[in-house]
Amino acid sequence: MKTRSDMRGWQIKRRERTRQLIELGGLVVKAELVELTDDDRALLYGAFLWMADKLRSDQGDHAAALWKRRGKRAFEAEALPDSGPSAIFVAAGAGMLGGAMNALAGGGTFATLPALIALGLPANIANATSNVALLPGAGTSAWAYRNELGPVAGISVRPLAALTFVFGLVGSLLLVLTPTETFDILIPWLLLFAFAVTAFGKRAADWLHARVTIGRPTLLAAQVLLGIYGGYFGGGVGLITTALYGLLANIRPRELFAIRTTMLAVANLAAAFIFIGFAMVWWWACVPMLLGSIAGGWFGALIGKRLSHRAVRVWTLLLTGFTTIIFFVRAYGA
Structure with missing residues (x-):
């Protein structure tokens, strides 16, 4: 035996x-x-x-x-699943919504990323694909706002764009080289900060400016962090930009459309170089989403020019609050 x-x-x-x-x-x-x-x-x-x-x-x-x-x-x-007409339709629709959201208040990633994950893409591939897909929409919106671009707290657009591009490359390389689990835990807290500053930014800015002088180094340091975040993940970067600029430079959300969409486009461009170079983009989903984001970005910019300050503020608060809850549930829910 x-x-x-x-x-x-x-x-x-x-x-x-x-x-x-x-x-x-x-x-x-x-x-x-x-x-x-x-x-x-x-x-x-x-x-x-x-x-x-x-x-x-x-x-x-x-x-x-x-x-x-x-x-x-x-x-x-x-x-990854094979592409089909329904998947292409979903990708295009999410791209249109994401492009419009980026043009109005930011947060377009919250439309595109969940859609791509629902279509079966891994999270890191979905993030990279979303970034590249939203790039033309962000560029379209930035072009539509080009006549409204101006200095931020005395700092011209060029140094801000240069910082955003360089550190956008750094952030996207970090995504390629490191896991995203740790950042997933930080995202809801960053969004909560954005919501708090958006909701109470005017009062906080008045209080802060009465006691502290915020100079160029502070704003430039904030732009470095925004560039890294935009390249690494980018979700809600438009919302956080609106909140930080409002706090540090005392600028209302409606006045930030041009500079915010421009910086978003620059960060997306930097990350796109890295993501495409490392073959992290799934093109069957990216192309229809890209086309949708162009249309959404253009129409969003046209709508944004006609919206009042109050409407933009309400939209921003609703979007920031909703996405904050979603990401807290995503990070800490059962």
Whole structure:
């Protein structure tokens, strides 16, 4: 009995080993190494030995992390659902809504990101795809407001845009290189801050300006943080920009349309370079969402020019409050 049991255990282990080798061989075929090397076994073996030497070297940890990250993205891409008419319609509709929201008060990501996740995209791919899709809409809105651009608290648009672009690159690289779980916990608190400053910003600004002189360094430092946030996640960055500018520069939301949409477009542009370069954009969803965001951004800008200060304030408060609740539930809910 003992011999038979040992034999059975050996057979099970052998089958598991055989299945493992078949799966590994499948990965070699899937990576197209057989075709690329013309099935040259010496070439393949040499490549594997080079990988082994690389993993044993001082750069082994870096190489392993890089290869693992690329492999995970490839697996995620293979698991994504096929596009269909209904999915394209949802993506386009979410893009239109997101573009209009960005033009009015910001927060377009809260329309596009949930839609992409609902369509089956992984969260990091959805975030990158949303960013690229909203870029033309943000650019369209910025162009529509171009005649209203002016200095913020004595600082011209160019240094603010330069800071936003550079640190938008930094933020997007952080998204590529690090997990988003920690930032998911911070997002609702940032939005709560945006809501509080939007709701009480005028009183807080009057109180603050009566006691403290807010100079260029403070506003520039805030712009650095906005650039990093915009490149890393971007959700609610328009709302937070409205809140921070209102607090630091005592500017009303309606007067921030031009500068806010411009900075949003700059941050999206910086992040788009990184996300496209790292192949994090799923184009079948991005293209219809992109087209929708262009239309939404243009119409949102036209509507925004006709809205009163009170209407913009109410819209901003409602949107900020709603999104804050959603993200608190998302981060801390059951």
